[in-house]
Amino acid sequence: VRIHEHSPVLRLERGPRPRLHTAAGSVEADFAVIAGNAWLHGIAPELESRIMPVGTYVGATPVLGQARARALIxxxxxxxxxxxxxxxxxxxADHRLLFGGRASYSSLPPPGLRRAMTRRMHRVFPQLxxxxxxxxxxxxxxxxxxxxPHWGRLAPNIYFAQGFSGHGVAATGLAGSVIAEAIAGQAARLDLFARIPHRPFPGGRLLRTPLLVAA
Incomplete structure (x- = not known):
């Protein structure tokens, strides 16, 4: 398999052999798999309307030492x-606590991010x-x-996986296996996931983020 890095897809041309267009050229294949996480940039509007980019943040403490770290977890x-x-x-590995969870539903980090995350960490771990x-x-x-998670097909030769909602470390591997099975002709597991109903976010491409922030 050839991996083309630093080549964002600008347009997906659907057909008997899907063609992906980039700024520097294009590639085509028998099958295409759309797995763009939060950033589809308009190449599949029917998918983009069913996901929302959300910022998530992580902080790392100073080195706590093995005994103090192990007392936490x-x-x-x-x-x-x-x-x-x-x-x-x-x-x-060096005995820090990595603490995450502060979210942003806009395109900007939350104000006072470090202070807010530290306060939340202290609430969960008052011993820190x-x-x-x-x-x-x-x-x-x-x-x-x-x-x-939202997995399925846009066409017989175009598959997609998205909507992991922060749980992608484990679920993306499963999605890859399920889609590979479907491409090889064994689609039972993909069809099962594809039956999960997924509604679009209200507001369309321009208003869905402001509406979510307001909510």
């Missing part, structure tokens, strides 16, 4: 709670009230309205 597992806007955290965050960073994930 004894089994060294990654943890996520069940809140609608969830917190998630784990330990790093003397500890701040050395680093804070973030990026965007794609969420669906029902927070369920």
């Amino acid at each position: 004894r089994n060294d597992m990654a943890v996520a709670d069940t809140n609608w806007a969830l917190d998630y955290y784990r330990l790093s 009230r003397d500890v701040g965050l050395d680093y804070v960073w973030g990026g965007y994930v794609d969420i669906s309205r029902n927070r369920a």
Whole structure:
């Protein structure tokens, strides 16, 4: 498989052999798989309307030392709670706590991000009230309205996977396997996922983000 990096797709030409157009040229294949996460940039409007880019952020504490770090999460597992806007955290190899969960439903980071994340970390781990965050960073994930993954076909030779809603580390591998099976002629599992109903976000491309922020 040839990987073409730094070549964003500008247009998808549908047909017997899908063709992907970039600024520098185009490629075609028997099958296409659309897996653009939060950024489809108009190449498949019927998919883009069913996801919303959401900013999510992570902070890292100073090195805590092995004993103090292990007292926070004894089994060294990654943890996520069940809140609608969830917190998630784990330990790093050098015994920092990585704490995430602050979300932004606009194109800008939340104001006072470091302070807000530190306050939330202290609420979950009051034993760290003397500890701040050395680093804070973030990026965007794609969420669906029902927070369920959205997989299926746009055409017999065009497949898609999106809407992982922050749970893509595990689910993207499964999506790849399921879509590969379908391309090889075994579509039972993909058809099962494709039956999950997914409604578009209200407001269209221009107003869906402002409406979500207002809500």
